[in-house]
Amino acid sequence: MKRIVCAALAVLLAVFACAALAQMPRKVVYLTFDDGPKADTPELLEILKRENVPATFFFVGQKVRTFPQEARMVYDAGYAIGCHSVYHSVSSLKTHNDTVSRDYIGFLKIMREYVDPAFETDLYRFPGGSTGYKPKMRDAIVEAGCAWFDWNAQTSDTDGSKNAKELYEKAVKTTGDQEVVILLAHEGIKRTRWMLPDLIAFYRENGYEFRALSTRAEDREIYERCSARMKLPPMADEQEESL
């Protein structure tokens, strides 16, 4: 009898432990790489494939024209691709309130011409980050059907004075104890690639799940715990309901 009670207690404890684990909020990291594609994009892809992690690439249309093969490699490998404008010219994007959304249409045209006629994306990142743009410009891109994302952790890899170790340390420091992280990194930087396997190991060891940015319901729920600035259009079915 005593044994049965003990066994029952053990089962109950296990059930409670599982329930507690299931209640624990997921830790998630979204790796994002801006300003590509570039000539060395295949080297970055090799690392991501070897590490078996998803990532999001914010492409510049002009670079897609220059490196169409590299753009297709990213696309064919199934990574998420978002729009990071056609020319990455912050000043010309600010000319009118609707310049950013018209520029996004131009980006789609380039992707459809050089990568896949059926290319679609509803992911957007403002060149230089969203804070430099007027609220009307930020809203216009959402009205065009795009979700825009800034970041809440960064490598500072465009700072040429920082070595690979310093980029790693910057990413770890800006990640801090955040449970949902959107990490900003850039393409075409060797120092970023050198430290990337170590950074991926850091997130793994700290219980993070790797995901690609999306506007799906599962990610929307995760973003609720994310401190990065962003704005998403309503879910397609929510739009239908409100009609």
Ligand SMILES: [Zn+2]
């Ligand atoms: Zn950029």
